[in-house]
Amino acid sequence: GFGSVSVPCTSGFYDTLFNADTRPSQDCLYAVQAVLQTRTENQQDIGEFNVQGGLFNLPAGEVRAAAGYQYRRNSSQFNPDILQSTASIDDQVIGLYPTGYMDAQTSVKDYYGEALIPVVKDLPFLKKLELEVGGRYSDYAKMGSTTTYKINANVQVNDYLRFRGGYNRANRAPNLGELYLGLQQVFTGAGAYADPCSLLSNSPFGAGGAQVNANVAQGNGSGTAPGQTSAGATSAYLICKAQMGATGVGNYYNNAAFSQPTAAGGFAWVNQIGNANLKNEIADTWTAGLVFQSPFDNAWLRGLTGTVDWYQIAINKAIMPYSITYAQYLCYGAVQVADATAAAAQAASVACQNSPRDTTSGAALNNLLSFDNQATVKTSGVDFTLNWNARLSDLGLESVPGSIGLNVTGTMLDYYKTKLSPAKYDPWIDWKGSLGPTGLTGFNAGQYTYRVFTSLSYSLPAVSVSMRWRHLPAVAQAAKAQEDAIIENNKAAAGGDTSKLLLGYTPTTAKMVESYDVFDLSAFWNISQNFSMRVGIDNVFDTDPANTGASKGYPPGTALSSICNGAAGCINPTGYSLPNSGQGTTSGGYYDVLGRRFYVGFKAKF
Helix, strand or coil, X not given: CCCCCCCCCCCCCHHHHHCCCCCCCHHHHHHHCCCCCCEEEEEEEEEEEEXXXXXXXXXXXXXXXXXXXXXXXXXXXXXXXXXXXXXXXXXXXXXXXXXXXXXXXXXXXXXXXXXXXXXXXXXXXXXXXXXXXXXXXXXXXXXXXXXXXXXXXXXXXXXXXXXXXXXXXXXXXXCHHHHHCCCEEEEEECCCCCCCCCCCCCCCCCCCCCCCCCCHHHCCCCCCCCCCCHHHHHHHHHHHHHHHHHXXXXXXXXXXXXXXXXXXXXXXXXXXXXXXXXCCEEEEEEEEEEEEECCCCCCCCCCEEEEEEEEEEEEEEEEXXXXXXXXXXXXXXXXXCCXXXXXXXXXXXXXXXXXXXXXXXXXXXXXXXXXXXXXXXXXXXXXXXXXXXXXXXXXXXXXXXXXXXEEEEEEEEEEEEEECCCXXXXXXXXXXXXXXXXXXXXXXXXXXXXXXXXXXXXEXXXXXXXXXXXXXXXXXXXXXXXXXXXXXXXXXXXXXXXXXXXXXXXXXXXXXXXCEEEEXXXXXXXXXXXXXXXXXXXXXXXXXXXXXXXXXXXXXXXCHHHCCCCCCXXXXXXXXXXXXXXXXXXXXXXXXXXXXXXXXXXXXXX
């Protein structure tokens, strides 16, 4: 045909589509593949000047300092292939979502100074006290200026005990993607609540209960959602109608065959774009700890050393994409209207344009999300290490050569609390003892109550063998931590705390994740001065990864109407659900999904 040539496809696609065991020929695969020409380019220019040295002497020693200046410019260009670009709707590669172009840059000038100050030394009960202080002034081309600083102390009591700790103010500037990300589409989880326009919605800023629902099979929407008021529900209803238009209202609200959603669930496509008005996020860190080594000469004790460090970190104005729920809140909950005129004005606002509705069906369309300085993260805990080693001959085994060593490294979590936005519907969540946090881009999930690595080794002058044991305690699924946070929030709201908003929830049936233990064996052999060899077995006992998705469900026979037992904000489940084994669901970042494996390596020096 015109504008085309013959394309070979030996096997054709009929049998490969309808007979799953038939593989298409290579020329057929090539005929439908798209070789994308997406290109990313980055440039960084750095210019710096640094000086360091001694300033003057104090009775306890020399004061040393460092100072400097640095200029950095970062620029980036992203050019997606036209088949992946938001600039064209001619075609789209299967499995890829539209992405936008970007050509942006940012720069900063840094001025810093720091000093090491010896305060005292060689006192009867204090061998040394020194301070480390520093500050940095950063002048950003786009975000203004900011100052960071630190003060740390090192207290050497004697040869066996040292204390350390201090305070640090830090900041992180938004990167080019967060500032200038071009319009793109991503696939993510749905909002925390049902569609705010539904008359059966459980959203605390939605239209649930504003009117009688036309679909009597769903119930009549006779009550507002927990946390919502009658006036608030009416306001959301008016805004929704203004967005939908007459045809959309008829199909969404007045069509008895249309099922309005009652609760959240599933996934969603959303549009995303950068925010050039972002500010730096700020972190305050406090630390205190000690380092010790055994003062005893006993063979069993003299090889003992260890550290214990407490930390407390608070990150404010954290930069991350805001959620679908927050985008909906800005449209339907941030402003309350009382009539159609005010509703029309709100529907025309930027907030509601970012949460659009289909004017034919009334259904929600893709939300437009961006980045913002909304989130707050607070965490505290204790890290510790313990080391012990000894020669076997010193332990009474004179005929046995070599030495043994034991290392224990661990952490104990006090709390890990997050709040995604300042809105009342968004409670503080303490993720301790759960697989969360969820919804925080860039923050690690898996906030176990504690974690421990233990290694036992045996060493000879040329050979060493080590067994490592990694232990993770039982942990709750993230949904349980979210539910616990809502329950605590609701107790406070029911008790009269006006800073809290009563929130609706249906109790989760997620099961605990069992404790997990995995062992690794490794050995090292210095064959000669120039050659060495290493071997090992990871996951020696071929331990399966922990199942992180099991749930009990609400099987038939469950008394659904008594699940909540009158708890504030609790909504009884509306239907039965079968238990779910969660088979195949795990967290690859913490649980070994590869199973037992072996390795061997050689190293040569010439």
